[in-house]
Amino acid sequence: MKGKIYLIPVTLGGDDFMSVIPQGCLDITRRLRCFAVEDIRSARRYLRLIDRNFPIDSTEFHELSEHTGDREAESLIEPALRGTDIGIMSEAGLPGIADPGSKLIMAAHSKQVQVIPLPGPSSIILALISSGLDGQNFTFNGYLPVREGERAKKLKELERRAREGFSQIFMETPYRNQKLFEAVLSVCSEDLFLSVAADLTLPGEFIKTRKIAEWKKDRPDLHKRLSVFVLR
Numbered sequence: 001m002k003g004k005i006y007l008i009p010v011t012l013g014g015d016d017f018m019s020v021i022p023q024g025c026l027d028i029t030r031r032l033r034c035f036a037v038e039d040i041r042s043a044r045r046y047l048r049l050i051d052r053n054f055p056i057d058s059t060e061f062h063e064l065s066e067h068t069g070d071r072e073a074e075s076l077i078e079p080a081l082r083g084t085d086i087g088i089m090s091e092a093g094l095p096g097i098a099d100p101g102s103k104l105i106m107a108a109h110s111k112q113v114q115v116i117p118l119p120g121p122s123s124i125i126l127a128l129i130s131s132g133l134d135g136q137n138f139t140f141n142g143y144l145p146v147r148e149g150e151r152a153k154k155l156k157e158l159e160r161r162a163r164e165g166f167s168q169i170f171m172e173t174p175y176r177n178q179k180l181f182e183a184v185l186s187v188c189s190e191d192l193f194l195s196v197a198a199d200l201t202l203p204g205e206f207i208k209t210r211k212i213a214e215w216k217k218d219r220p221d222l223h224k225r226l227s228v229f230v231l232r
Contacts, residue, residue: 003080005108006032007095008087009120010046013226014202017050025118026050032087034079036064036104043089064088066100073103080113092226094122098142098171123200124169127228130207131167131195134232138167144180151180155187158231162192168231177222180229185216188231195230198222 008029011017017026030051037043040061047054062076080086088095088104094117095101108115128135139161145151158168172180177198184194190213198206198220206220209230 001083002111002113003034003083003085005077005080005105005113005115006085006087007101007105007115007117008032008035008089009094009118010089010092012092012121012123012201013199015049020121020201021050022119025120028118029087030054032085033058034060034062034084035087035089036062036076036101037089038063038065038091038095038099038101042091046089064100064104068100068103070103070107074107074110076104077107077111077113080108081111092123094120097122097124097140121201123197123226123228124171126200127195127197127207127230128167128169130197131230131232132209133167133193133195133230134165135167137165138169138230141168141170143172144170146176148183151183152187155184159188159192162231169228170231171228174224174226177225177227181219181222181227184229184231185212185219188212190216193232195232196220196222196227197230198225198227200226200228202226 006028009021009025011020035043040063044056088101090099090101096105105115124140128138144154162168192212193209194212194215195209
């Protein structure tokens, strides 16, 4: 009998896992002994957070990063073909969204291995539903270009799509969030709405939706804060 692939939710950075991860998910995670993870050190830290006695030394960890090729992802599925359950774990939130977990998930489907998603926090979905912007039609764009000219061109494209009726969700690494925020204010039209959701589920959670003209008068400090942006 083949093993199963569990999509493991983790916190969005905080230690209060009981408030954001369902008990059933914790129970499943604690019994797994084989994981494919974006970062092994972070995965071990999380497992010890949810279970001080988790047997790290007797647990199998495989790195699944953006550099993992399709063939390598297929090889990571081998334990499941031998009957071992595997947990896929992202750096934060749910695997498979803005995360390389989708490679292994697709490999599982190709080998007819059952994939079981477990409920947990997604910063992207939480940002959208708390924005007040259109949740019926939306696009997640991931990370925008870093170079100023390319980023400005992309933002104009997102503005066009937003005006067509699709909320545009995007993000950046924490240390570049402020530059991205300032770029949005500089490039996009003042009548558009911009929602900023920072440090979701954490004590310093910040969620506000305003027109860009209003943001220009009151600019938050987003440097090194985990943030998701929604434009509409």
